[in-house]
Amino acid sequence: MIPLSDAVLSGYLEESLPADQLIEIEQRLRDDEELRQRISGVIRDQELGIHHIGAIWRRHRLSCPDREDWGRYLLGVLDPETERYHRLHLEQVGCRYCAANFEDLREAHRSQQTDASSSRRRQKYFETSAGRLRNG
Numbered sequence: 001m002i003p004l005s006d007a008v009l010s011g012y013l014e015e016s017l018p019a020d021q022l023i024e025i026e027q028r029l030r031d032d033e034e035l036r037q038r039i040s041g042v043i044r045d046q047e048l049g050i051h052h053i054g055a056i057w058r059r060h061r062l063s064c065p066d067r068e069d070w071g072r073y074l075l076g077v078l079d080p081e082t083e084r085y086h087r088l089h090l091e092q093v094g095c096r097y098c099a100a101n102f103e104d105l106r107e108a109h110r111s112q113q114t115d116a117s118s119s120r121r122r123q124k125y126f127e128t129s130a131g132r133l134r135n136g
């Protein structure tokens with residue numbers, strides 16, 4: 001873990017750190033309320049103003065693929081580069097917001113498939129019993 005001085009945190013806010021450090025800090029920010037407080041302090045010190053915090057969070061949220069993209073990822077229809085970004089975001093960044101989103105989609109997808117196959121089974125059953133009634 002890199003030591004998080006205020007200078008490093010400013011670097012994070014300016015996105016002037018190497019990518020692996022940005023990812024590490026982003027990861028730690030999600031789990032660490034105290035660090036979130038500190039970074040808010042750094043932002044205030046830089047006199048960016050309180051409403052900028054919202055803008056920064058929004059920007060980071062924007063780095064999240066949206067729900068439709070996760071749907072495509074689930075179906076495996078993304079191009080390899082985009083798919084790699086999604087996997088990295090989920091497994092390396094460990095974004096909980098997206099993990100929850102993706103898990104939700106996967107559940108929906110799974111139950112959709114179960115519904116489809118069970119209604120197919122039901123239909124088949126009715127067809128054969130109807131056929132039996134007619135012939136019998």
Ligand SMILES: [Zn+2]
Nearest residue numbers: 064095097098
């Ligand atoms: Zn995300």
